[in-house]
Amino acid sequence: MPATWSESVEKAPTGGGVGAASHASRTTYVPPHLRNRPPLASADHPPSAAVSYAGTLAGNEPQGKGGPVAGGFQSYGSRNDINGGGLSGGGGSASNNRNGGWDRGREREANPFQNDGVAEPEFAVQENSGINFDAYEDIPVETSGKDVPPPVNTFAEIDLGDALNINIKRCKYVKPTPVQRHAIPISLTGRDLMACAQTGSGKTAAFCFPIISGIMKSGQSAQRQPRMPRMAFPLALILSPTRELSIQIHEEARKFSYQTCVKVVVAYGGAPINQQLRELERGVDILVATPGRLVDLLERARVSLQNIRYLALDEADRMLDMGFEPQIRRIVQQMDMPPPGVRQTLLFSATFPKEIQRLAADFLSNYIFLAVGRVGSSTELILQRIEYVLETDKRSHLMDLLHAQRANGVQAKQALTLVFVETKKGADSLEHWLCINGFPATSIHGDRTQQEREYALRSFKSGKTPILVATDVAARGLDIPHVAHVINFDLPNDIDDYVHRIGRTGRAGKTGLATAFFNDSNASLAKPLADLMQESNQEVPAWLTRFAARSSFGGGRNRRGQSGGGRFGGRDFRKDSSYNRGGMDMYGGGSSMNNGYNQSGGYGGGYGSAVTSAWD
DNA sequence: AAAAAAG
Numbered sequence: 001m002p003a004t005w006s007e008s009v010e011k012a013p014t015g016g017g018v019g020a021a022s023h024a025s026r027t028t029y030v031p032p033h034l035r036n037r038p039p040l041a042s043a044d045h046p047p048s049a050a051v052s053y054a055g056t057l058a059g060n061e062p063q064g065k066g067g068p069v070a071g072g073f074q075s076y077g078s079r080n081d082i083n084g085g086g087l088s089g090g091g092g093s094a095s096n097n098r099n100g101g102w103d104r105g106r107e108r109e110a111n112p113f114q115n116d117g118v119a120e121p122e123f124a125v126q127e128n129s130g131i132n133f134d135a136y137e138d139i140p141v142e143t144s145g146k147d148v149p150p151p152v153n154t155f156a157e158i159d160l161g162d163a164l165n166i167n168i169k170r171c172k173y174v175k176p177t178p179v180q181r182h183a184i185p186i187s188l189t190g191r192d193l194m195a196c197a198q199t200g201s202g203k204t205a206a207f208c209f210p211i212i213s214g215i216m217k218s219g220q221s222a223q224r225q226p227r228m229p230r231m232a233f234p235l236a237l238i239l240s241p242t243r244e245l246s247i248q249i250h251e252e253a254r255k256f257s258y259q260t261c262v263k264v265v266v267a268y269g270g271a272p273i274n275q276q277l278r279e280l281e282r283g284v285d286i287l288v289a290t291p292g293r294l295v296d297l298l299e300r301a302r303v304s305l306q307n308i309r310y311l312a313l314d315e316a317d318r319m320l321d322m323g324f325e326p327q328i329r330r331i332v333q334q335m336d337m338p339p340p341g342v343r344q345t346l347l348f349s350a351t352f353p354k355e356i357q358r359l360a361a362d363f364l365s366n367y368i369f370l371a372v373g374r375v376g377s378s379t380e381l382i383l384q385r386i387e388y389v390l391e392t393d394k395r396s397h398l399m400d401l402l403h404a405q406r407a408n409g410v411q412a413k414q415a416l417t418l419v420f421v422e423t424k425k426g427a428d429s430l431e432h433w434l435c436i437n438g439f440p441a442t443s444i445h446g447d448r449t450q451q452e453r454e455y456a457l458r459s460f461k462s463g464k465t466p467i468l469v470a471t472d473v474a475a476r477g478l479d480i481p482h483v484a485h486v487i488n489f490d491l492p493n494d495i496d497d498y499v500h501r502i503g504r505t506g507r508a509g510k511t512g513l514a515t516a517f518f519n520d521s522n523a524s525l526a527k528p529l530a531d532l533m534q535e536s537n538q539e540v541p542a543w544l545t546r547f548a549a550r551s552s553f554g555g556g557r558n559r560r561g562q563s564g565g566g567r568f569g570g571r572d573f574r575k576d577s578s579y580n581r582g583g584m585d586m587y588g589g590g591s592s593m594n595n596g597y598n599q600s601g602g603y604g605g606g607y608g609s610a611v612t613s614a615w616d
Numbered sequence: 617a618a619a620a621a622a623g
Contacts, residue, residue: 241620241621242620242621243620243621269621269622269623270621270622270623273623290620290621290622291620291621292620292622292623293621293622295621295622296622299622318620323619324620324621422618422619423617423618423619424618424619445619446620446621471618471620472619472620473619473620475619492618492619493617493618497619
């Protein structure tokens with residue numbers, strides 16, 4: 001067994017250990033994001049790949065192609081009506097209720113961009129500038145549903161409004177990513193949407209832009225009910241499964257809505273509620289929240305959902321799984337929220353099992369299904385290694401991996417390592433063990449105080465504590481730049497969780513490494529894991545294949561098999577006849593399947609042959 | 617059996 005990942009990385013150019021060999025065999029394939037990328041400094045990309053692309057890299061800086069963008073933003077120069085609608089047109093009734101006038105409110109608004117690049121000076125590289133957005137054209141996209149609006153190619157084509165366009169520019173978004181190209185026009189026409197999408201390519205923006213734009217154009221921001229001055233009436237609700245993810249979405253949304261009339265507030269548990277209540281009292285258009293705290297706020301009658309026009313569920317499959325479903329139903333169906341068809345509902349996730357799609361249909365009306373991306377273009381950025389490690393050997397094996405990383409020297413600071421364990425107790429004890437052995441580690445899990453959780457995440461992100469031990473609280477959605485290595489110290493039981501965990505690395509077009517410790521207790525994962533690896537062009541160890549054959553022999557089920565390949569969720573469950581009995585028209589209209597079904601042209605057809613994404 | 621989400 002090759003001792004370390006760094007060893008295999010060093011050998012990668014010539015083909016060395018197992019990992020390197022598997023990688024070398026794939027050198028001809030260049031993921032779409034990386035085509036035409038400028039040469040990469042190998043130090044920034046410890047785990048592989050950079051070398052392989054050197055031959056095809058041309059000095060083609062994406063931002064140099066600013067033509068369409070510059071033109072796009074300027075073309076909005078005459079569209080004062082959009083901003084005017086929000087700021088002055090609606091100002092009399094809406095914005096004046098807050099802080100005595102919109103200009104005063106604006107003066108007070110903290111600049112959400114000011115910490116960009118300051119908090120992490122050593123990570124000065126612009127995340128976006130390395131991505132060739134044009135190359136995204138190759139990603140397969142599938143849409144279905146009635147009357148799907150065509151995608152756009154530039155932000156300029158979309159009527160988002162001046163203020164939002166300026167913020168898009170501030171975010172250095174040059175061009176819409178595939179999910180944005182498709183989801184934004186769909187959302188702007190008011191249609192409900194179920195999107196299998198990739199956060200790394202701008203998922204948050206894909207649902208935030210239409211919401212912000214829609215609120216601005218309506219000129220109804222931050223309305224208050226004079227009779228109930230202490231009750232907040234948000235126009236949009238964004239729910240997410242963890243507090244940290246809600247915080248992250250809030251930070252993003254604040255950037256997008258900077259210097260607009262749109263007010264974004266976040267509410268989550270573990271933090272003092274009084275400050276959140278004060279924020280809500282000052283007016284809120286978009287409420288980002290975790291379910292528990294929102295229920296609390298609803299019970300206290302401090303929030304009413306009666307004005308909700310937009311509902312977005314991030315990590316929607318998680319939000320609708322067993323643990324969350326009752327709470328979500330309570331919020332969405334049993335309070336005062338307008339029903340489907342009145343409000344607009346947007347569901348986003350990378351993984352969307354058919355069972356969950358069926359549940360989700362309860363919340364949607366005549367929706368469009370959208371799937372973006374596939375195995376070959378994302379997961380291949382992550383080198384997956386599975387090692388057979390007995391429970392008793394895990395710590396010393398982990399120590400070997402970390403020692404090797406440390407030996408890499410200076411770059412080790414940037415090579416953040418995220419270690420997933422199964423239990424909160426396990427996280428605590430592993431963190432403690434790492435620390436007493438001289439490794440700068442911290443941990444995040446649900447038994448730590450919210451203060452500790454946020455501090456741990458900050459400390460990790462900044463590189464101060466380059467090792468983070470985490471439970472699944474950190475598995476989904478969190479965008480942590482510079483995670484070079486994800487170690488599944490304990491493998492999860494659900495292959496979806498594995499996909500989300502390893503997706504914390506290899507983001508924004510960078511490469512990543514994912515190592516997992518496998519032993520007999522993970523037998524049930526063998527088959528789905530081997531299948532997933534095969535689908536993403538990873539080298540599957542022979543012993544794992546044997547394990548998979550053995551464990552699936554006894555009738556071990558996995559979702560991949562059930563869903564007919566394509567655990568990515570790349571198919572609309574409405575097309576599956578077993579979910580569509582008796583000729584019932586699941587599309588919600590009078591049209592036939594043929595009319596209702598729309599393959600977006602030019603993408604070379606389906607990819608039902610098992611598609612997954614390591615991005616969210 | 618465990619994690620997450622209210623206090």
